Amino acid sequence: MKTTTLISIVLALVVPVIVTAEVDDQGMFISFIRGDVDHNDVVNIVDAIVIIRYILGDEVAADKIGDCLDSADADDDGGVNIPDAIYLLNYLFRNGPPPKWPFPDPGIDPLPFDGILCGWAS
Secondary structure, three states: OHHHHHHHHHHHHHOOOOOOOOEOOOOOEOOEOOOOOOOOOOOOHHHHHHHHHHHOOOHHHHHHHOOEHHHHOOOOOOOOOHHHHHHHHHHHHOOOOOOOOOOOOOEOOOOOOOOOOEOOOO
C-alpha cells in the first residue's frame, strides 16, 4: 500500500501536467462577466432571453453572445442550456443566487477546462 502511494507521488512530480487557459491574441487571460450575455456590463432579462433564443438556434442571439459562450453559462456547469436562463431569471426576480464567478465584476473563468471558451475581451 505504501509503495503504491509513493509511486503515485513520484509520478505526480515527474509527469508534466498540461494545463490550458483562455487567452487573447497577446497571451492575456480573457475576462468577462458571467450572465452578461450581450456584453453591455449589465445582467438583466435581456440576457436570459438571448440565452433562450441562442438555444433555439437564433443567429442574432448567437451574434450577441459572440465568441464568449462562457458568459451564457450562468450556473457554470459547463454547458449553455435552459437552466442557465432560469438561473438568471431566478436571480433577477426571485432573489436567487447570483451567477457564478466572475460576477458582478469582470474576471477570468475559475474553471477554464469546462469546454466552454471565452474569446471575447472587454
